[in-house]
Amino acid sequence: MPESVYVVMPAHNEGRVIASVIYRVRESLPDAHVVVVNDGSSDNTATVATAAGARVVNLPFNCGYGVALQTGLTYAFRAGADIVITLDSDGQHDPKSIEPLIKPIRKGEMDLVLGSRYLPQSVSYRVPALRRIVSHCLSLLLSFIAGQRLTDTTTGFQCMNRKTLQLFVTLKDFPEKTPDADLILYAVMTGARVWEVPVTMHEDQGGESMHGVFKSMLYIPKLFTAILSVLLEYAHQKRGDR
Amino acid sequence: MTIFQLGSGMTPIGHVALEARVLIFLCGLGLCIWSLLKLRRRSLLVATCSLFLTVGAAFIFFATFPGLFDRLAYFSGITYPPTLYLIGCVVILILMIIHLAFRLSLIDERCRRMAIELALLRNPPPDPSGVKAELEQSKAGGDHV
Numbered sequence: 001m002p003e004s005v006y007v008v009m010p011a012h013n014e015g016r017v018i019a020s021v022i023y024r025v026r027e028s029l030p031d032a033h034v035v036v037v038n039d040g041s042s043d044n045t046a047t048v049a050t051a052a053g054a055r056v057v058n059l060p061f062n063c064g065y066g067v068a069l070q071t072g073l074t075y076a077f078r079a080g081a082d083i084v085i086t087l088d089s090d091g092q093h094d095p096k097s098i099e100p101l102i103k104p105i106r107k108g109e110m111d112l113v114l115g116s117r118y119l120p121q122s123v124s125y126r127v128p129a130l131r132r133i134v135s136h137c138l139s140l141l142l143s144f145i146a147g148q149r150l151t152d153t154t155t156g157f158q159c160m161n162r163k164t165l166q167l168f169v170t171l172k173d174f175p176e177k178t179p180d181a182d183l184i185l186y187a188v189m190t191g192a193r194v195w196e197v198p199v200t201m202h203e204d205q206g207g208e209s210m211h212g213v214f215k216s217m218l219y220i221p222k223l224f225t226a227i228l229s230v231l232l233e234y235a236h237q238k239r240g241d242r
Numbered sequence: 243m244t245i246f247q248l249g250s251g252m253t254p255i256g257h258v259a260l261e262a263r264v265l266i267f268l269c270g271l272g273l274c275i276w277s278l279l280k281l282r283r284r285s286l287l288v289a290t291c292s293l294f295l296t297v298g299a300a301f302i303f304f305a306t307f308p309g310l311f312d313r314l315a316y317f318s319g320i321t322y323p324p325t326l327y328l329i330g331c332v333v334i335l336i337l338m339i340i341h342l343a344f345r346l347s348l349i350d351e352r353c354r355r356m357a358i359e360l361a362l363l364r365n366p367p368p369d370p371s372g373v374k375a376e377l378e379q380s381k382a383g384g385d386h387v
Contacts, residue, residue, distance in 0.1 A: 004370075037361075057365040063357050071358045078362070080370025173351075 003082035005032040005102070008072030009054070010065055011089035015043040022052040024095040025087075029102075035075055036089060039068040045089075069156075070174045077162075077169045085159045093157040094123075097199035101159040104195055111164045111192040114150070114184065115157030115199035122198035134220060142181060142227070146188040150196065153181040157199055164192050173233060175226050182226040189234050258308040270301025289341075297334065 007025050011018055022034055036049040040062030049056050057075055059068060069086065076084045083105055087093040097115055104110040117124035118135070127135070135154055142153045160168070164187055168174070175182045188194050258266075277294040280286035286294075304311040315323035 055365070057361050059361045060357055063354060067354050067357060070354075071361050074358060075362060075365075075367045078370075079367035 003106075004080060005029060005083045005085070006076035006079065006081040007032050007034045007085045007087065007098075008037065008069070008076055009034065009087055009089040010037045010039055010068030010072060011041065011045050011049065012039040012062065012065075012068070013041045013043045013045060014089045015041065015045040015048045017091045018045055018089045019048050019052040021087075021089055021091050021095065022049060022054050025098070026053065028095045028098045029085075032085070033076075033079070033081075035072050037068040037072040037075075039063060039065070049089075065156075066175055070169075073165060074169050077165050081165065082162050083159065084165050087157050092201055092203070094200035094202060097157070097197075098159070100197045101157070101199065104197075105159050105161050108161075109193070110195045111161050112184070112187050112194045113159045114152065114155050114194065114196045115159075115201075116152035116155060116196040117199065117201045118151040119196060119198040123200040125201060125203040138181060138223065142185055145227070145231075146185055146194075148188055148194065150184065150194075152196065153184055156180055157201070160187075167192065171233075173229065175229070181223060182230045185227060186230045186234065189230070190237075258305075258311075263305045263308060266301050267305035270298045270303075270305060273298035273301065293334075293338070 007029065009018075009021070009025075014021075018036065022036070025032065025034055034054040036045070036054045036056045038046045038049070038056055038058045040059055046056045046058055057071055059071060072086070073084065083102060085098055085101065087095070087098075093115065101113050101115055104113050116122055117127070118139075135152070139150050139153045143150045167187060167190060168183060171183075171186065184194065273294055277286065277291045277298065281288070281291045311326070312323045315321075315326040318326060320326050320329075
């Protein structure tokens with residue numbers, strides 16, 4: 001039986017680049033359904049995405065990356081998706097890398113595959129030093145907690161099967177601010193088979209960057225709190241299972 | 243005679259002047275009336291209104307019986323009674339911040355869920371069985387070609 005593949009792309013004011021990203025996704029995966037979650041954009045993101053052949057889900061107002069991602073994943077889950085790929089709509093994640101990302105899922109070897117920009121074979125833009133250091137420290141911490149080596153825990157370029165999709169969609173407290181590292185950690189802790197593959201990442205060509213100096217400084221404590229929240233949720237779930 | 247006893251309107255330390263008592267009484271009364279008016283117009287939550295009413299009632303009570311407040315302060319080990327006012331205000335403010343932060347988190351979470359459901363209602367996902375049939379059809383068509 002053929003599987004239905006959904007590509008979920010949260011977008012906020014990406015009207016300038018989103019069409020080219022959708023075209024490149026369709027080149028890589030012609031049978032996939034592309035879902036753009038328009039997170040209250042004030043530009044023509046929704047119109048451009050629809051014209052490029054994507055299904056557009058419009059959030060009533062700007063809710064943030066986490067909510068947009070949760071909406072896209074819920075949409076895919078309710079549509080009966082077997083495989084879901086998440087990628088940024090600002091052109092940072094190269095759709096050509098979808099192929100190595102989806103392969104282990106299709107073979108049934110993995111439940112969640114992450115596109116890493118820090119693996120030796122990865123092709124990446126020059127990540128600013130401070131961000132690189134923070135990202136490495138975070139990866140070390142998460143690897144320690146998860147008991148598995150992870151190099152890029154803030155990647156939004158992921159591929160998951162229906163089991164993992166269900167795990168994320170039914171999560172009681174979906175992380176609204178930092179839904180990358182904590183979701184990965186949650187997946188690993190609940191026994192999902194997680195793997196990293198090298199991917200190509202470009203510098204974002206879109207609008208506002210999420211990682212300004214001030215935002216980065218706020219991001220760190222938020223992320224640590226989010227990790228703590230995942231650990232608490234996991235412990236709570238474990239207690240409930242007993 | 244100490245510096246606090248100088249002048250006609252001055253009173254010794256630890257005692258509240260009549261003017262101050264009237265002012266505190268009026269503040270308490272104003273707070274109670276404002277809360278009740280807001281409650282009548284349904285523009286203030288019952289829980290928040292009850293807090294304001296309690297604070298207003300406490301103002302009125304201690305303005306009417308200032309001696310009780312002084313005694314309460316001395317029983318609490320506070321030698322300068324107005325300090326008890328300050329501590330009370332700080333504690334109430336902290337409790338209010340905690341309560342409001344909790345309410346805000348709850349409302350934020352509900353708002354988030356509503357936004358998602360609204361978005362999915364406006365743009366409903368396709369029926370999974372239809373998607374599967376379409377896929378099988380396209381696959382069969384592709385294989386045929």
